Amino acid sequence: MIDVVFQLLIFFIVTLKETDILSHLDVSRPAPDSTAVPEQDPDEMLTIQIGKEGWVVNGRPYINAHFDQMDKQLTRFASISRKSSVIIKCTSESPHSYLVRVLNILARERMANISVFSL
């Protein structure tokens, strides 16, 4: 009986898999055919366009290597107004990781009003 119990114990120890702790990044998605963006003062609105090579934040481009600079700009913007609307526009060929990295910064800055559009 002890042998069987040990066999069971070893089985469970071996098959026990460690898993990653996941986070979730919440966004809202407008209707697929809608091109309208929320009406707000453009100065209080953050627009981030995500392309294949990097990001464009309120008209200022950043390539992937300059991610830290973009991080600083987003942090600066968030420090002025955390209640601003954030519009993220993704191009078809942009990698999903670029979107997640931006959402990660916005989560850190506690900006919740985020909409994702597709170009």
Add this chain to the structure above:
Amino acid sequence: MSRKKNVDGCELDMTPMIDVVFQMIIFFIVTIKMDENINEEIILENAKEGPVYKDPDPRTIVIEVDKRGWISINNLQLNDKTLRDIMLNRFQRMGTFPVMIRADKNTKHKDVRRVMDICTAVGIWRIDFAAIKEPKN
């Protein structure tokens, strides 16, 4: 047990050891996750600032998109029409429900968009993206 007698005639009591072993087995049975029916090929991007994904709403549906753009639920590959039918059917039965998109970090947005468009077409406006908060050691 009787063969465990030593030369002095003392009997080795195995009861506490069996108790401990049973406790450990019960621990592993209780903690093991049996619902890990996920696509292991998908590599998620890190997002350590995002809120922890724990105790999700039981109605949550996890839609996976791998780097080739293949869509699956519970590791079952689906085409767009089937996904739309599943989502629509679910929406008609239970109303709005949480959607978690588990997309590979190298997935192109056009493939994630297919899932998002189906969600919005059905009537779901809030979407969660899965990312790694703390990688396993």
